[in-house]
Amino acid sequence: MGGTLSAGTLNATSQINVGGGQAIKRLNSTTLEIGDANDGIDVAGSTSRFGIGSSAGYTDIGGYFNGIYGFGGSPSGNEFFPQLVGRFGRGTVQAPGSPLMNDVLFSVRGGGRSGNGWSFSDAKISFVATENWTTNAWGSRIDFDTVIPGTTTSSRTLSITNTGLGIRTTDPSDLLDIATNGGNLRFGSAGCAANTTVAIGLNGP
Known part of the structure; x- marks a missing residue:
């Protein structure tokens, strides 16, 4: 059986069309739209894409799905074991498809309001692939980036790999690899005794 069903509009553009001022809902065999004058949620079944805030896009946007913003409160979870999982795949x-070397698998970022944006x-x-992934090869590392005060550019500060811990290097060659460019390494604090010993080696000093 063919035909269309419309409410609040004489110009049905799909099999079921509901219109009325600020609210528009449309449903056909390939698309579901729930929105208002500023657009809302769009699901395109034919392309398996999902869009928020755009009735024309539903395009892949580099892994950025949505933002979560909190003002003056904190969300509460449940009693079950919580997990935050991010999975990345190439292709569609x-x-x-499988990730390739240096692909970012998942990232947790902290930002804020800056001027008008x-x-x-x-x-x-960031959780990063360290090899081209296959069925039996899932090599990865964890990178930490920070921003120097007075700038807007992030830089790599720390990396953790299966080899060790790298400071300002993403490829530590030992358990602890510190890459410096004329900087100093300082061990101790204001509370250390004058005869404090720093031991480097397997058997101590």
Whole structure:
């Protein structure tokens, strides 16, 4: 059986069309739209894409799905074991591919309001592939980036790999690899005794 069903509009553009001032809902065999004058939520089944705030896009946007903003309160969870999981694949939703070396698998970023917009070069923790992934090869590392005060550019501060801990290097060659460019390494604090010993080696001093 063919035909269309419309309410609040004489110009049905799909099988079910509901219109009325600020609210528009449309449904056909490939698309679901729930929105207002400023657009809302769009689901395109034919391309397996999902859009928020755009009735024309539903395009892949570099892994940025949505932002979560909190003002003056804190969200509460449940009693179950909580997890924050991010998975990355090349290709498309219909035909996903394996990550390649240096692909960012997941990232946690912290930013804030800056002038008339939100910051995008922030302190962050990134989970990065260290090889081309296969069924039996899932090599990865964890990178920490920070922003120097007075600038807007983030830089790599720390990396953790299967080899060790790298400070200002993403490829530590030992358990602890510190890459410096004329800087000093200082061990101790204001509370250390005058005869404090720093031991480097397997058997101590």
